[in-house]
Amino acid sequence: MNSQEMIRKIARPTDSKIVMLVIDGLGGLPFPETGLTELETARTPNLDKLAAGAISGLIDPVAPGITPGSAPGHLALFGYDPVGCIIGRGALEALGIDFKLQPGDVAARGNFATVDSRGVITDRRAGRLSTEQNSKLAKMLDRKTIEGVEVIVRTVKEHRLVVIFRGQGLADEVGDSDPQQTGVAPLEVTALNQAAQKTAAIANRFLAHAGETLADHHPANTVLLRGFSVKPEHATMAENYKLKAAAIASYPMYRGLARVVGMDVLPTGTSFEDEIETLKQNYDKYNFFFVHIKAADEAGEDGDFAAKVDVLERIDGALGGLTGLAPDVLVVTGDHSTPARLRGHSWHPVPVLISSQWCRPDGVKSFSESACIRGGLGKQPAKAIMSLAMANALKLNKFGA
């Protein structure tokens, strides 16, 4: 019996409610002149009060020293082995725009991009064209059939699109056409094994067709593809935890991730206040809510320490709407750290608090990286948080006689 089988065996359905608030990119690094991280700089009286009555600690999303992408970061928080459950970027992107991938589909993430007269990439994002313009161009490319394979093209946002190949005998072991740099030509899509040769050939034919079709639409005069991937098959949160789970997230990828593990994805607005309103409206219908806030990560990726501080203060200010619902268990954490100083995801462990009436006090009085080092949860793999949330919601039976 492995640990997932154990949890399945002892999980029980109850009415108690768990809310998992994921502040994307929560963890940070100190601002050199103050020695305080973004979270330590922000005035967060509500999070601090919550931490004082909760049990706190730090989580490693994947493993010590590993900087996670969004997918492993979230899968770990949902209790899955983040190393064993890789989801391709293309599949994620498709799921994130509510596209229903079918078994056998191969999805790739795409960019509209600019090439010069020699075919060299000059802008990987085609001047970040508008979503409306993207939508017009995507329609021109959509639903071409190549050798019996249907190629479905969907707009994501700005320059981003997703391309789904649907037909017999496709495989996702193919390389990217996107070289992820400018100044070079796009790559030919290559098959990484025999079974993927058909897919590579069709992808190259589609890309040639896209180049011809878009020739006169500078700056969006080509398409780059990467992250070819099939539909991921994961056990659902209902299967693993007997939970009725809902996701409240405005950003497509996180909606897609939630769908991968079988959550209902609720329509919501883009602000934290909108998300709390969605939570209130649906509070009686589910017993697990994943609430995702993207803005902290965006500020970190922009290298904007002050903006990240501001995001955290705004979250704290709106927190009362969530705590007012008095969920049996409230988890506050992040899927990874995004220190403004590093302008990207990092490996630093992420603060976590679990608030419930069954928490043993740990003397932590504020919610911050340095306070959480001394928390009663100690250092945990992120994967352990779901078990702890389930336990604190009294949703796990005793294991063994």
Added chain:
Amino acid sequence: MNSQEMIRKIARPTDSKIVMLVIDGLGGLPFPETGLTELETARTPNLDKLAAGAISGLIDPVAPGITPGSAPGHLALFGYDPVGCIIGRGALEALGIDFKLQPGDVAARGNFATVDSRGVITDRRAGRLSTEQNSKLAKMLDRKTIEGVEVIVRTVKEHRLVVIFRGQGLADEVGDSDPQQTGVAPLEVTALNQAAQKTAAIANRFLAHAGETLADHHPANTVLLRGFSVKPEHATMAENYKLKAAAIASYPMYRGLARVVGMDVLPTGTSFEDEIETLKQNYDKYNFFFVHIKAADEAGEDGDFAAKVDVLERIDGALGGLTGLAPDVLVVTGDHSTPARLRGHSWHPVPVLISSQWCRPDGVKSFSESACIRGGLGKQPAKAIMSLAMANALKLNKFGA
């Protein structure tokens, strides 16, 4: 090489002595008005003094969030993987009454129970009949032979008994007859696979025979069976650690668990003082002692905070008899938490201290849940404690060149 193989490779037999004192259900939760757990409320100057010279920490018996039964809780303390080593309830119960299970035996845990004239269960414990009465009735059922299978019936305590099926071609993949509720009829024992059909048939014939035999012995007019299981086969403590190990425990299940891992089970009395006397009498004959105290768990299960505090103070008061023997290593911990507020086992990590002359000081001055958060052992899986005890007893060679 897995970790058990590694330990086997480096363990060496020495005369140094390890005493592992397991206070069943040790960990707790705060009493709301004081914010202090049972252990923090109890006056325990001797344990505190021990902690000041020891290294402390918290252990997760099975995994974060998992509430363990007694068997996984103890197997982990003995250094076994608690998820990989499941022991059936029937086998445990048989081992706990000193019954020598043979390979091929199938044991089930039984209750004398009451059914009404329609065959509906009205009391799963037959009014908790006396152990004497149980003994008389068990003799009436004992040693019946059905299709060449001998059915051995043994009294455990009050309404509880154990039934052992001994013969060729038996298997333990059968369901329970005990529905674990009143107001319904007992279940027919069903085979979960082809190999278990004979066992199911014989169990049902035995249960019919028991019903007839007990018809006039209301309230104990039927038998319910659950937890069918074969003799567990585990590597012994001698094989894994080169230890000569003895168990001092008064409660049957813990004696059974010790026997599963090959310990000698010493006759002893029911009080901690009795157990210390047994330890003294046998101190020269072994180099590892498992000493088990049940009372703290019982008080916790009863929801009696004050009684649990009292038990802990009494243990502390008698501790001098044990520390006076000056074992090379003294481990004090529990197999799981049993907070009085939860009236049962819980998932909360358990305080542990390891006292030896080779401990690195960690600044912990008292033995409590909150003090142990800051202990030098940090948070460990319970399974790690045996290696640490062995190391501190200088019973492990260097690993690798």
